[in-house]
Amino acid sequence: MTRTLTARFDGHALIPEEPExxxxxxxxxxxxxxDSERPPVLSDxxxxxDEKLASLREWFPMAVRVGTVSDESLRRENLxxxxxx
Numbered sequence: 001m002t003r004t005l006t007a008r009f010d011g012h013a014l015i016p017e018e019p020e021x022x023x024x025x026x027x028x029x030x031x032x033x034x035d036s037e038r039p040p041v042l043s044d045x046x047x048x049x050d051e052k053l054a055s056l057r058e059w060f061p062m063a064v065r066v067g068t069v070s071d072e073s074l075r076r077e078n079l080x081x082x083x084x085x
Contacts, residue, residue, distance in 0.1 A: 005020060005028070042055065042056070
């Protein structure tokens with residue numbers, strides 16, 4: 001079944017415009033419409049270094065900062081449980 005969820009991005013997370021009854025851990029496939037111009041492709045050989053740097057400066061402030069994950073958190077038993085699966 002396909003449903004449409006309308007949300008806004010607050011700089012850190014997507015916030016639904018209306019309440020949604022989604023169980024925690026639900027996987028979603030996201031397709032979005034952007035009203036703003038997308039950054040130029042940085043691998044475009046026709047762009048100068050200055051154009052590529054300007055593009056990065058424009059889009060970096062929108063990046064989401066992610067905290068660090070400890071090595072202990074990444075151990076198999078902590079990711080998948082104690083049963084070894």
